[in-house]
Amino acid sequence: MKRLFFILLSMTILAPAIAQNNSHMTFKGIPINGNLSDFTAQMKQKGFTHLATQDGIAAFTGEFAAYKECTIAAVSSKSTNTVSKVAVIFPEYDTWSKLYGNYSQLKEMLTQKYGEPIECVEKFDSYTEPRDDNSRMHEVRMDRCKYVTTWRTEKGDIELAIIHADFTSSVRLSYWDKINTEKVTNSAMDDL
Numbered sequence: 001m002k003r004l005f006f007i008l009l010s011m012t013i014l015a016p017a018i019a020q021n022n023s024h025m026t027f028k029g030i031p032i033n034g035n036l037s038d039f040t041a042q043m044k045q046k047g048f049t050h051l052a053t054q055d056g057i058a059a060f061t062g063e064f065a066a067y068k069e070c071t072i073a074a075v076s077s078k079s080t081n082t083v084s085k086v087a088v089i090f091p092e093y094d095t096w097s098k099l100y101g102n103y104s105q106l107k108e109m110l111t112q113k114y115g116e117p118i119e120c121v122e123k124f125d126s127y128t129e130p131r132d133d134n135s136r137m138h139e140v141r142m143d144r145c146k147y148v149t150t151w152r153t154e155k156g157d158i159e160l161a162i163i164h165a166d167f168t169s170s171v172r173l174s175y176w177d178k179i180n181t182e183k184v185t186n187s188a189m190d191d192l
Helices: 002-022 036-045 096-114 133-141 178-191
Strands: 049-054 057-064 067-076 083-089 119-124 145-153 156-165 168-177
Touching: 036 049, 036 057, 036 067, 083 178, 096 133, 096 145, 096 156, 096 168, 133 145, 133 156, 133 168, 156 178, 168 178
Parallel strands: none
Antiparallel strands: 049 057, 057 067, 067 083, 083 168, 119 145, 145 156, 156 168
16 A cells, blocks of 8 residues: 555656656757756767857757767756757858758758748848859858748747858757747746
8 A cells, every 4th residue: 555655656746747848849859958967967878978068058069860070059048047949050061062952951851750841931142143052152151041941849949040150151950949948038028
């Protein structure tokens, strides 16, 4: 009887915790939830190398979606002390064909997994449409390339984009946990 009582008590205590983890978006099977230290420990267990933690951002390196040497950033808010976003920056490319090929392959895989995107913008903000690899990369380097695709799930949003920063061009994949992003927004609203 005592044993049955402890089993029922354990189930009562664990059930909300399990349900809460199932309601969060995951990254490599890790719920995008909890504090940054716990998330960092779980990333290390998955084989990622922890590079540094500073100002609520933990940086890692490792393999993701069969791409080696990706940089991953987990972001937590100081106000909520909870991880709400994880972003992957894929290896840099210096040709449009490789950069766009990376973007296209990931877009196709994400569409297979999450369905049709809710938004897709794929254009160059230039006077004339670039016609070759060099002119397209020039537009990327001038920050006139807008290639962004967004998916919405019940657990959060996913965004795939071609980016240019610090003289490098690459593809970034971002995951926003819906529950924790709302917590950050509500905390920010309290400031207003």
